[in-house]
Amino acid sequence: MPLERPTPIETTRLRVRLLEEADLPDLFEVNGDAEVTRFLPYATWESPASGNAWYKRMMDLQETGTALQFVVVRKDFEKAIGTCLIFRHDEPSARAELGFVLGRMHWGGGYMTEALMALIDCAFENMGMRRLEAEANPRNAASGRLLRRLGFVREGLARQRWVSKGTPHDVETYGLLHDDWAARHA
Numbered sequence: 001m002p003l004e005r006p007t008p009i010e011t012t013r014l015r016v017r018l019l020e021e022a023d024l025p026d027l028f029e030v031n032g033d034a035e036v037t038r039f040l041p042y043a044t045w046e047s048p049a050s051g052n053a054w055y056k057r058m059m060d061l062q063e064t065g066t067a068l069q070f071v072v073v074r075k076d077f078e079k080a081i082g083t084c085l086i087f088r089h090d091e092p093s094a095r096a097e098l099g100f101v102l103g104r105m106h107w108g109g110g111y112m113t114e115a116l117m118a119l120i121d122c123a124f125e126n127m128g129m130r131r132l133e134a135e136a137n138p139r140n141a142a143s144g145r146l147l148r149r150l151g152f153v154r155e156g157l158a159r160q161r162w163v164s165k166g167t168p169h170d171v172e173t174y175g176l177l178h179d180d181w182a183a184r185h186a
Contacts, residue, residue, distance in 0.1 A: 001065075001091060002064075002066070003066065003067070003086065003127060004127060005018060006068075006122055006127070009119060009122055010075075010118075011114050011115065011117075011118045013074060013114060014072055014073060014075060014115050015072075015073040016072055016115050016118055018071075019055070019058055019059075020071075023071045024051040024052065024055060026071075026080035027051060027071070027083065028045055028048060028050075029103055030080075030081065030101060030102070031044065031045040032044060032046070032050075035104055036103065036104050037101070038140075039139060039140035039143070039164075041162040041164045041169075042164070043165065067085065067086060067087035067089065068086045069083065070085065070086075071083055071084075072102070072111065072112070072115040074106075081102060081103045081105075082102035082112060083099075083100065083101050084098070084099070084100045084116060086123060086132075093130070094128055094130035094131065095129060095130060095132065095133065096129055096132060096133070097133045098123075098134045107142070113150070116150055117150065120176070121181075121185075124181055124182070129178060131175060131176070131177050131178070132175070132176045133173065133174065133175050134147050134152060134173075134175075134176075135161065135162075135171040135172065135173055135174070137162070137164075137169050137170070138170055138172050139169075144172060151176055151181055151184050152174035153180075154173070154174055156172070157171070157172055157173070158172075158173055
């Protein structure tokens with residue numbers, strides 16, 4: 001059964017909703033920043049064509065039923081400031097991977113924590129996930145801290161797992177179980 005597409009998720013400051021083509025100009029500000037994509041396993045967007053190609057890949061991936069691409073929208077000015085992705089959904093195991101990126105001007109404001117808490121709640125309570133996984137470049141200390149703050153447990157190091165910008169990189173692997181999330185929020 002494919003991942004069920006949820007209604008937009010509302011938090012105090014944010015709306016987490018499925019990607020729309022109209023989000024691409026805002027997301028170019030995020031993914032067109034080399035500092036933002038420095039640790040990510042994809043190239044920095046160089047032009048609107050890069051965003052259009054990414055959009056097509058995300059729509060094709062969603063059509064498989066194994067992924068959902070979300071945008072994080074600040075409600076105070078209706079602007080997409082980042083993205084969250086649930087992907088590689090394995091229905092028999094009730095697990096999926098989580099990815100995220102946030103525009104630099106919003107770093108340190110707690111926006112991604114707020115967005116991911118809401119999305120993780122939705123994944124566990126509405127999508128029937130038992131386990132979520134994430135990967136982060138060990139040099140990306142902020143992402144590792146965020147994952148641990150959310151309750152993810154560092155489970156290992158995958159050596160030279162990603163090739164980004166032509167260079168192999170190690171990644172830390174993280175996991176979060178529904179039972180652990182529920183116990184933390186009981």
